[in-house]
Amino acid sequence: MTLLWDRLDDVDGVIGGTRFRLYPQMPELEGFARPETVRVSPPPGTIGPGPFDGAMRVVDAVDKPAPYDFPYMPPYRGPTFPPATPGPDGHFDRIPENSRQFLAAHMYGSVRFTLDVWEAYLGRPVAWYQPHDGFVVELVPEVGWDNAHAGIGFIEAGGRLNKAGAYQRFALNFDVLAHEVGHTLLFSELGIPTIDGLTPQFLAFHESMSDLVALIAMLHFESTLDELIDATGGNLYVQNFLNRIGELSHNEQIRIASNDAKMQDLASLRLTPEGEWIDPTGQGRKGHDLGQPLTGAIFDILVEIYQDGLAHRGLIPHDLDPRGWDRDSVAASLGRFQSVYEGEMSQHRGAFIDALIEARDVVGFALALTWQRLSPGHLSFARVAETFLDVMAEIGQAHNLPAFAENFLERGIDVRETQQVAMPPSRSAPYLVRWRWMRRRATEVRPDSTMRATLDVPEAYARVYGMFSHSFRLEM
Ligand SMILES: [Zn+2]
Known part of the structure; x- marks a missing residue:
């Protein structure tokens, strides 16, 4: 690797x-x-x-x-x-x-x-x-x-x-x-799942990941990094154009990446075999909405890594180190955060941007590796989250795993109970595996109902593509 x-x-x-x-x-x-x-x-x-x-x-x-x-x-x-x-x-x-x-x-x-x-x-x-x-x-x-x-x-x-x-x-x-x-x-x-392996969470996963593809790509513009750090004073917890991008650009594509959506609130959402979303609460919610808890958890993880980078660079004082804090605690301290961040940021702007770039790349790389390990058939957010945590452990983020897992659990995304087992550091890969999470249930049946793009399945692809109805994005 x-x-x-x-x-x-x-x-x-x-x-x-x-x-x-x-x-x-x-x-x-x-x-x-x-x-x-x-x-x-x-x-x-x-x-x-x-x-x-x-x-x-x-x-x-x-x-x-x-x-x-x-x-x-x-x-x-x-x-x-x-x-x-x-x-x-x-x-x-x-x-x-x-x-x-x-x-x-x-x-x-x-x-x-x-x-x-x-x-x-x-x-x-x-x-x-x-x-x-x-x-x-x-x-x-x-x-x-x-x-x-x-x-x-x-x-x-x-x-x-x-x-x-x-x-x-x-x-x-x-x-x-x-x-x-x-x-x-x-x-x-x-690839795409077969009809019997297609889950509502597969469609929602697609929307969530596509939002994150755009968000991470946008963080590769120098002007975006500059604007983001300057507009927030380096404190990504304040509302900003990155986490509220959908709202500000009025296209509702990313909506609010920093959101409070939980799976429990979306439990009644259903998908018919024809790909129609049914929301018994009358709110007209669809796949994008179901994807919001996943997007929100991963956005919070990005901020966690950014905060970790600031702490390692000595840019935030110990009593204001928010790593592992829940969203409410962070919100309650926002005023204190802002004055400290702005003071530090004026002197160490480059280090703040470096921390943001590092967080961006860790999350981007972890998502890419996660996709490469997932099968589309019977896909669930829990499997996505578990795979994502495995990947994070392997790429040097083991020290942050409890906080990351908490981000998923807060959203109602079930991460199976795990235990940490020490692994000897790899001589050839110093940044890689130091810890591996061992699953309590190590074996399970993993259905693999997968189709790959081949000459004979364009209709199957068209069917799944057709389920990504984006018309509601235009509602304001
Ligand atoms: Zn989409």
């Missing part, structure tokens, strides 16, 4: 890649009016007009009236706008922001940037669906639809009017695009 830090060296390893300009957040948000210049992995000169990099191509359809819906599938064969083209140096960073081509470049850049981040955590390229040789993923930046979605071999984006009456294109919304990339890479890593 590759060492964590060896692999993480690659996360930002696109030096020499092609430049694009992306909005990390909707440009309406304070601090994000200007796009940030980033690099994506293909070297300059290898991305052609479209953009097209051999694996995916932006097809800027003129007046595409409806989204793809099986059996209506790519490729799009109608008229298209002129493609975005690179400058003489091979980069796409000089396209005017108000041009049609910026839309195409922004969509491609956002998708490739997200993939670069997650391929580094996964340690290998993400295999897009390959229904046949020569298959190219199609990115459609504008379709006549107030939504965005991913499917077999495509991502397409619509747009809608915001509260102020301005038309917002989802192709300019990194959060929306990264969430859709999240669905595609989860399908690539896990």
Whole structure:
């Protein structure tokens, strides 16, 4: 197994890649009016007009009236706008922001940037669906639809009017695009369950993980890190654009990553075999809502690791060390936190950002490893949480495991009783296994009802994709 830090060296390893300009957040948000210049992995000169990099191509359809819906599938064969083209140096960073081509470049850049981040955590390229040789993923930046979605071999984006009456294109919304990339890479890593193995928690897991894919990817923008640390004074417990991103960007994609949702509150939610959600409480809750406890627990774990990093760097005094505190205790001390954090942050800003980057990468890497070990059939949050804790123990977070487990338990996500057993430190892997959690029940039947993307199951994929109804995201 590759060492964590060896692999993480690659996360930002696109030096020499092609430049694009992306909005990390909707440009309406304070601090994000200007796009940030980033690099994506293909070297300059290898991305052609479209953009097209051999694996995916932006097809800027003129007046595409409806989204793809099986059996209506790519490729799009109608008229298209002129493609975005690179400058003489091979980069796409000089396209005017108000041009049609910026839309195409922004969509491609956002998708490739997200993939670069997650391929580094996964340690290998993400295999897009390959229904046949020569298959190219199609990115459609504008379709006549107030939504965005991913499917077999495509991502397409619509747009809608915001509260102020301005038309917002989802192709300019990194959060929306990264969430859709999240669905595609989860399908690539896990496959799909067979009908008898499909659980409501599988669909909710997909939404939760796709939210986290977007959140972690967004933390790879320098401007996001700067804004986040400055806007919060380094205290991630205060409400900020990261944990309230869905609210501020009005797309409800990530909603409130820092939330109080518990499984008990969602116990009555049901899924019909046709994929319809039934909420007997009349609140109209669906898969995104069921995913909120999982998202919230993992967000709290990210903050726990960040706090741990601050403590190790000597940046928070002992009596204000909130590691392991519950949310209420933290809330009660928020005022004291803020003055201490702001004082420290003004002197040690770089160290705060380093702690945040470290927390981001530990969680990203742990999620990627977790997906690689999960089977989609009969998936439950408990299995996700247990796998995630196993992974965390292996990558050097054993000292935080009780706090992490508490984060899941507080949400009503059952983590089986475990006991810690000392393991000798590995000579070849000093950051890795020092502790291993031994399951009290070590053996169990693990149903493995899995389908992988093959030529003969596009209908099965379309069926599962069709269960990700995103229309309610637009409710405000
Ligand atoms: Zn989704």
